[in-house]
Amino acid sequence: MIKDLFKDERLKKLMPDLVSAVKKIGEEYFTLNLADYENENAFKYRERVYCYEFYHRLRESLNSDYPYVISGEVDKRGHPIIKSNKNPDFIIHSPGDMKDNFIIMEVKTLENFSKTKGKKDIETFIIFFEECNYDFGIYLIYGKKEDENKFNKNREKLNKQIKIKLSKENFKNKKVIILWHNDFGEKVEVDIIDSKKTRKLE
Numbered sequence: 001m002i003k004d005l006f007k008d009e010r011l012k013k014l015m016p017d018l019v020s021a022v023k024k025i026g027e028e029y030f031t032l033n034l035a036d037y038e039n040e041n042a043f044k045y046r047e048r049v050y051c052y053e054f055y056h057r058l059r060e061s062l063n064s065d066y067p068y069v070i071s072g073e074v075d076k077r078g079h080p081i082i083k084s085n086k087n088p089d090f091i092i093h094s095p096g097d098m099k100d101n102f103i104i105m106e107v108k109t110l111e112n113f114s115k116t117k118g119k120k121d122i123e124t125f126i127i128f129f130e131e132c133n134y135d136f137g138i139y140l141i142y143g144k145k146e147d148e149n150k151f152n153k154n155r156e157k158l159n160k161q162i163k164i165k166l167s168k169e170n171f172k173n174k175k176v177i178i179l180w181h182n183d184f185g186e187k188v189e190v191d192i193i194d195s196k197k198t199r200k201l202e
Contacts, residue, residue, distance in 0.1 A: 002201060005192060010102060011136065014062075014092070015177075019188050021057035022140065022181050029053035030142065030184040045109040045143055051089055054107070054140070068092045068102055086124045091134070103136045104128040110143030110182070114150070118158050126165055129174050136174065142181035155180070159191055159198045166195040 002019055003012040029050055031043040055072055062070075073087050090105035106121040118139065125137035145151045162176045172195055180189040190201040 002190060005190070005199060005201060008135075010068075014103075017061040018058060018138075019179065019190070021054060021061045022142075022179060022188050023185070024057045024061075025050065025053050025142075025181070025184060027184045030181075045111055047089075047107055047109055047112075050109075050142060051107050055090070067094075069095055071095070086127060088124055088128065091128075093134075098133060101128075101132050101134040103138055104132075104134045105138040105140065107140045107142070110141055110145070110151075113141050113143075113158075114154060117154065118161070122162060122165055125162075125176055126169055126171075129171050130169065137176040139176060139178045140181065141178065145182055155191070159193055162193045163195060163198065166193070171195065 002015050006012050006015065029052075030045075032046045032049055033043050051072065055070065058070060069092070071091050071093065073089060074091055088104045089107045090103075091101070092103040092105070094100035094102075104125060106124060108116075108118065108121060118141075121139060125139075128134045129137070158178065162178075166172075166174055166176070175192060175194045178191040178193065180191070182189070192199045192201075
C-alpha cells in the first residue's frame with residue numbers, strides 16, 4: 001500500500017486520498033474534446049481543467065477535519081517574508097504559519113514535461129524548500145504515453161536531476177514525490193526521491 005512507503009505520518013494520511021483523487025479524474029477532465037469538423041476525435045490536454053477537477057476530488061476525499069488548507073495558485077507578490085514571485089499550482093499548508101508548510105505541488109501535462117524536462121518546476125521546488133521551508137514536493141504529471149522508451153528515459157532523467165538538486169542544495173530531509181497519471185481510470189505510478197535514492201511503486 002502507498003501509505004507504507006512513508007515514515008511521515010502526515011504523508012501516510014494524505015497520500016492514499018491524494019492518489020484516489022487522481023484516479024477519479026474522468027476522461028472529460030483528463031482530455032478536453034475539441035469541436036473539429038475534420039477530426040471528430042480531436043482533443044487537447046488543458047492543465048487548468050485537470051487541476052480544477054483534481055482539487056474537487058481531493059477535497060471530496062479528505063475528511064472535513066483535515067488539519068491543512070489546500071490552496072491553488074496562491075499569488076506570493078507582496079508577501080512580507082517570501083520574496084519569490086513563483087506561484088505553485090497547489091500548496092498544502094497552515095496559512096499564517098511559516099513553521100508548518102507541508103507540501104508544494106506542481107501539475108504538468110506529459111506533453112509539456114517532455115518539452116521542458118521539468119526544469120522550471122524543479123527550481124520551484126528548490127526555492128520553496130529554501131525560502132518557505134516546505135517539507136515535501138509533489139509533481140503530478142499526466143497524459144498518455146506516445147513512446148514508451150522515450151517516456152522511461154525522461155522519467156529516469158527527471159529522477160536523477162531531482163536527486164542531484166536535493167543533494168547539492170543540502171536538503172537531506174526533503175523529498176519529491178512524482179505521480180505519473182498516464183490514463184484516466186488507471187493506476188498511478190509513484191516515484192519517491194530524496195538525496196540518496198529513488199523508490200518506485202508501479
